[in-house]
Amino acid sequence: MVAPRNGLWRRTIGILTAAGLLALSGATLATNQSQQRQAGRNANQNAKQQARSNKVDCRAANQKSNSQCRQDKRDTKQGGRQQKRDIKY
Template sequence: MVESKNELWARTAATLTAAGLLALSGASLATNQSQQRQQGRNANQAAKHEARTTKVDCRAADQKSNSQCRQDKRNSKQEGRQQKRDIKY
């Protein structure tokens, strides 16, 4: 009878230990994903700001038509989106 109680405690301890390790590994995965999302957001926001600046500079210099300036802005934003994808994957 004493052996079976010891075995029960050993199994319980092993199960709790395994559950704790599993929970900790999930938490670290969530932290990594959170950091990647934040870096992606930062890259995307920086690209938006750069695109706005590019368009304003383009129109101020009057070197291109408004539609060409819009296209430059779109291209800048698309590059930012690609950077975000590269960070996340």
């Protein structure tokens, strides 16, 4: 009667080990994705802040018309969006 129980324990331990390894690999994937999302958010926020300060500087210096300053702001923000895409993929 001892032999069947021994086989059952081995199977149970094997199943639990496999389940644990699968759970750990999923956690690693989620961690990498969250780090990429955070880096993308940071890049996007930095680009927005840079665009704001560029527009303020542009308008203060009267180098260009307001529409040209707006276009510069849009271009800066678009560059930040592209940087975010590059980080995530």
